[in-house]
Amino acid sequence: MRTVITGGAGFIGSHLSDYLLAAGDEVTVFDDLSTGTLENLTEAFKNPNFNFVEGTVLDKQALTDVIAGADRVFHLAAAVGVQLIVEQPLVSLRTNIHGTENVLDAVKAAGAKLLLASTSEVYGKNSADALSEDSDRILGDALKSRWTYAAAKGIDEAFAHAYWNEYGVPVSIVRLFNTVGPRQTGRYGMVVPNLIGQALNNQPLTVFGDGEQTRCFSYVADVVPALVALVENSRSYGQAYNLGGAQEISIRALGEQIIERTGSRSSIELVPYEQAYAPGYEDMRRRVPDNTKANQLIGFIPQTNVEKIIDFVAEDLRSRGALDGRLMGRPGAMAGAAAGA
Numbered sequence: 001m002r003t004v005i006t007g008g009a010g011f012i013g014s015h016l017s018d019y020l021l022a023a024g025d026e027v028t029v030f031d032d033l034s035t036g037t038l039e040n041l042t043e044a045f046k047n048p049n050f051n052f053v054e055g056t057v058l059d060k061q062a063l064t065d066v067i068a069g070a071d072r073v074f075h076l077a078a079a080v081g082v083q084l085i086v087e088q089p090l091v092s093l094r095t096n097i098h099g100t101e102n103v104l105d106a107v108k109a110a111g112a113k114l115l116l117a118s119t120s121e122v123y124g125k126n127s128a129d130a131l132s133e134d135s136d137r138i139l140g141d142a143l144k145s146r147w148t149y150a151a152a153k154g155i156d157e158a159f160a161h162a163y164w165n166e167y168g169v170p171v172s173i174v175r176l177f178n179t180v181g182p183r184q185t186g187r188y189g190m191v192v193p194n195l196i197g198q199a200l201n202n203q204p205l206t207v208f209g210d211g212e213q214t215r216c217f218s219y220v221a222d223v224v225p226a227l228v229a230l231v232e233n234s235r236s237y238g239q240a241y242n243l244g245g246a247q248e249i250s251i252r253a254l255g256e257q258i259i260e261r262t263g264s265r266s267s268i269e270l271v272p273y274e275q276a277y278a279p280g281y282e283d284m285r286r287r288v289p290d291n292t293k294a295n296q297l298i299g300f301i302p303q304t305n306v307e308k309i310i311d312f313v314a315e316d317l318r319s320r321g322a323l324d325g326r327l328m329g330r331p332g333a334m335a336g337a338a339a340g341a
């Protein structure tokens, strides 16, 4: 099986690459290394079935050349998370909208199958008990950059759906809910590596707001096989699937567990949103997935609990010597409980 992973040098994409290489695939990663790193692909480079091409999904010709001859494509390349979009709105919008359209065209030309990575952010402020795939999207002001990540991913989904309906391009859409694990960096406000990094450095854990906002973190090794199972199941084409964690936890409780499990001397410091973000920033109080649809189609059940996730991420940060600020949040940036997706 010849597989192309856009964004494969990133956090989720590099785990997917390792997983598919272990299964015997020929894997080509296409990535511009804007947030991903070659270090994430250290193991992959040892495999003769692995190939890396540096390039951007905005370069349609390069993308088309790489995807030609592929059996399946996982489109993970994106400007990821709310912080990056707020800081670099134009390049992020172009990557997340035009880049995806380019991928869809290249996949259509190659006659391949596609897995499109979308996000729970598309549900916006909807804080229902459990969000199912047909839940309403509640987005804020279209002029607030904070909402453009959700808006762009929503457009991606609409594109994918139309390519399936009008051209028969086999495309499955996943809405990932706060996926975490080794190799995720804290540079763009991702809460788990940031808080664990702060705990390991015995620094205050900066939790935004009152810390009572909740999330359901899912572990990358639980999610990766589900991405593959979905794209290989023809009943998933033209459909969207939630993939999220099973355990709802407040960010304050997460911080407390992190302090306990890492044996840290840190304490929790609540930082008002106005201080962490531009005035008027809006965060979701809850984001809880209903995974029933993915469970019914491919038997998806998240296995890894928060305690294990903390241990695995702490071990990864220690072993990579990643506690020097290089992979962590920048001082004064949103290095806290943004719970970015």
Ligand SMILES: NC(=O)c1ccc[n+]([C@@H]2O[C@H](COP(=O)([O-])OP(=O)(O)OC[C@H]3O[C@@H](n4cnc5c(N)ncnc54)[C@H](O)[C@@H]3O)[C@@H](O)[C@H]2O)c1
Pocket: 006, 007, 008, 009, 010, 011, 012, 013, 030, 031, 032, 033, 034, 035, 036, 037, 055, 056, 057, 058, 075, 076, 077, 078, 079, 080, 081, 095, 099, 117, 118, 119, 120, 175, 176, 177, 178, 179, 180, 340, 341
């Ligand atoms: N991690 C999460 O919790 C989460 C949640 C929801 C959705 N997602 C989605 O999953 C996908 C992967 O996210 P991740 O967490 O691994 O983030 P990541 O930043 O580690 O990976 C994104 C990768 O895309 C690459 N990239 C960015 N712009 C590119 C471009 N123009 N051309 C080529 N490559 C480009 C980056 O260098 C990086 O390697 C993204 O589409 C993201 O929106 C992630």
